[in-house]
Amino acid sequence: MQPGADPPRPSGGGEMPRNTPESRSPSFVSSQPDGSSGRMATLTKAQSEPNLLALEEDLTCSICLSIFDAPVTVPCGHNFCAYCLEQTWASQVRDFSCPQCRTTFPDRxxxxxxxxxxxVVEQLQGCGDGKEDDEHEEEEQEAAAPIxxxxxxxxxxxxxxLTCMAxxxxxHLRPHYDSPAFRHHQLCPPxxxxxxxxCPQHNKLFEFFCSQHSCCICxxxxxxHKLCHTSPLQQAKDNAESALKKRLAELHNQSERSVQAMNSVKTIQRQAAETAARKRDLLRAEFLEIKALIEEKENQTLKVFMEEEKRVCNKFDYVYKILGNKKNEIQSLRDQIEMALTEGDDVLFLKRAAALQRTSIKEAFVPVIEMDNNMIHAAYQSAINLKDVVKLAVNVSVDKRTDAKPPPGKTKPPSVPSPNKPVVKKKLAADSRTHKDKIPHPTKTTLLEETDTQDKRNPVKLAPSMGAPSMGAPSAANAAKVKELISSFLKKPRxxxxxxxxxxTLxxxxxxxxxxxxxRYTKMSVSDTQLNYNHHPQRFTDCPQVLGFQCFKRGIHYWEVEMQQNNFCGIGICYGSMERQGPDSRLGRNSSSWCIEWFNxxxxxxxxxxxxxxxxxxxxxxxxxxxxxxxxxxxxxVEEKLNLIYKFKAQFTEAVYPAFWLFSSGTVLSLW
Structure with missing residues (x-):
């Protein structure tokens, strides 16, 4: 055979296929019974299997988006994995609903x-596994077949x-080594x-790669492709390998960040559980103190009432004893008169009659004995007032005595640490030693918050007024000291x-x-549309305002606020008991808040x-x-030098929160 000449072709009616998997596989070279019977069995199995693969979408759980695992059926007719449905309903105690159609069931x-x-799921999985095994087996057989x-x-x-493409x-490879004509041909493993x-169009070997069309070209x-970006195959391969390695590194970093985020979520979840348990214990302790005070009030009131009852009963016993003696005295005189009437001697009868006639007995007198109605009314009114206080506090403002938490949630955001807040409590016991026991009805409630130390709690007390107390200026004795203190702070650099x-944070x-x-809850702005926030008793409903998450009861605290784009805003502080709705909920329009307002x-x-x-x-x-x-x-x-805008003096009796008011579109405030 001459160098470069085509190899001889066998004679026959058609051209022999060249270098195809079928032409080189044993089943093509010689019809072996094992190979043909294997393919026939596979074909028969594929024809006999039900067409379940088309039902894969219908056999998918709408919660986990995977094939059903131990499927269960709810009353509305939808099917889910048993584990998925159990996890969905795990946190619910009532109003169980179908995750797909939202049908609500009264009971679980x-x-x-x-x-x-x-x-059906088992048959589908068996069919899919068999198909994958057959494909894998065919690939292994093809890879094992010689070239x-x-x-x-x-x-x-x-x-x-690669030059001869054979x-x-x-x-038959010897001419490529012996003849100089084949010296420049490119050889490689089979x-x-x-x-x-x-190239199917020009029948030439691929030499370049077009990145714009993602295809190999000759x-x-x-x-x-003259307007496209093309490069040799080896260079394109190197570039693709570098890109994939870079992508692999990015995925690795992303995976590490995901693991760190998961660990952070677990840590925050554990901290939230610990905080919830701690506050639950605080709540139990507070309610135990409330119950103890109510029981003490009850015992004191009942004791006063029982003492009055005992006093009246003792008086009645005394009068009854006097009347008994009077009755015995009358009965004795009657007996003496009757005996005198039986006397036969006239002289002796007259003597006795004269003595009996001189004996006088006063009429029985029953004095007016009454209980102290004023005392009883005062005790009863004290109980009524106490009941009204408790009823109002429980029915109207019970949510305001719990800490406001997000979500996630609310859930609050995982990155915001839970602050320590001082306790603001109410006195539920009144002085039962006075007959004029009056307990004023509360007008507002305060937040039940965690103490700074969480070990020493203030006793529960009933404040004279549960509204925000009026803030007066410091006493004259401390005025000079406060003025000097303010001057010292104004002289300090930033x-x-x-x-x-x-x-x-917000x-x-x-x-x-x-x-x-x-x-991360440090920037606030005015939205053009209503945001779908969940209802919460602490949320402002009338004014576009928001409070800081942290509160301050004692010490010195400093924060900065940057105003951007627009100046229609208010910056200030307020009590947590400030109203959340109505005209009194506007910052600075009540005795519970102080603010500086920018109106253009x-x-x-x-x-x-x-x-x-x-x-x-x-x-x-x-x-x-x-x-x-x-x-x-x-x-x-806050500039090169700090300048005072305004100062408020007040004796803060409650925890103070940073407060912000944005009342114009485009207003943006950022915390620093």
Whole structure:
């Protein structure tokens, strides 16, 4: 055979297939019974299997999006995995609903295994496994089959010439080594499917890769791809390998971040559970104290009532004893008169009659004995007032005595640490030693919060008024001291004030439905549409306001607020007991809040619905310095030098929260 000449072709009616899997496999070379019978069995099995693969979508659980595992049927007719449905209903105690059609059931349905659906799923899984095994077996057989020489079609090929696009055994490969004409031919280990390496349009070997069309092309295809970015196959392979390695590294980093996030969620979940258990114990302790005080009040009131009852009963016993003696005296006189009437001696009879006539007995007198109605009425009214206080506190404001938590949730966001809040409690016992026992009805309630130490709790007390107490100026004795203290803080540079910096975040549960929170609850803005926030008793309903999550009862605290885009806003502080709806819920319009308000270029200070206009300032960052023990709050402009905008003096009797009011579209505030 001449070098470069085509190998001889066997004579026959058609051309022998070259270098295809069928031509080189044993089943094609010689019809062996084992190979044919295997294919026939596979074909028969595929024809006999029911067409279950088309039902795979119908046999998928709508919760886990996988094939049913132990399917169960709910009363509405839908099917789910038993484990998925149990996990869905695990946190519910009532109003069980179908996860697919939302049909609600009054009681938890009894779940029964759907045996028919189980058999269908088993058949589907068996069919799928069999198909995968057959495909895997065919791939292994094809990979194990040798590659035959394209010249003799009998001996196994040892090299493939990418120039000739043919595979050769050692005998037919000899010209490539001996003849100079084949010296530049490219040889490589045996390769299957050489036709896939050739351009089907020009029948030339692929030499380039078009990244725009993601396909291999030959040198003649470059004319039609002249506007595309093309590169040699080896360079394209290197670039693809680098991209995949980079992608693999990114996926590895993403996986590590996912693991860290999962660990963080578990840690926060554990901390939330510990906090919930701690607060549950606090609640139990508070209610035990409330019950003890109510029982003490009951015992004291009953004791006063029983003492009065005993006093009246003793008086009645005394009068009864006197009347008994009077009765015996009358009976004795009667007996003496009757005996005198039986006397036969006239002289002796007259003597006795004269003596008996001189004996006088007063009429029986029953004095008026009454219980002290004023005392009884006062005791009864005290019980009625106490009942009204408890009823109002329980029925109207029970949610305000619990800590506001997000979600997630609310769930609150996992990145916000739970703050320590001082306890604000109520006195439920009144002085039972006075007959004029009056307990005023509460008008507002306060938050039941965790103590700073969580070990020492204040006793439960009934405040004279449960509304926000009016804030008066410090006493005259401390006025000079407070003034000097304020002056000392105004002289401090910003760097010294930052040592009192508080990590303030926003409380999601208080945000109005048009206040949007972002950047880990440190940025607030006005939304053009209503946000679908869940109902919460602490949420503002009338004014677009939001409170900080942290509260401050004592110490010195400093935070900064940056105003962006618009100045229609208010920055201040308030009590947690401030109203959440109605006109009294506006910041600065009640005795429970203090704020500085920016209305375009107008600046004013507000407290207790009293406005004081202030000089205009163009500062975009505002600092707030709260001194709980000193009884004042300063609003400063944060520039090269801190300048005082306004100061409020007040004796804070409740925990104070940072408060913000955004009343115009485009207003944006950020916490620093």
């Amino acid at each position: 349905p009894q779940l029964h295994k759907n045996t028919v659906l189980c058999r 035959y020489c394209d010249s003799c079609l009998q001996a196994a090929a040892t090299q493939t010439c 595979s050769f055994c050692p005998e 390769v299957r499917d050489l036709q896939q390496r050739k 040198s003649l295809c470059l004319l039609s 760097a010294e004030l930052l040592q009192y910096a508080a990590n303030v 409380d999601f549960n208080t945000a109005h439905s048009k206040v949007a929170l972002s950047e 270029s107008k600046i004013s200070a507000w407290h207790n619905d009293v406005e004081k206009c202030l000089p205009n300032t163009k500062a975009t960052k505002i600092g707030v310095l709260l001194h709980c023990d000193g009884g004042f709050v300063l609003f400063l402009t």
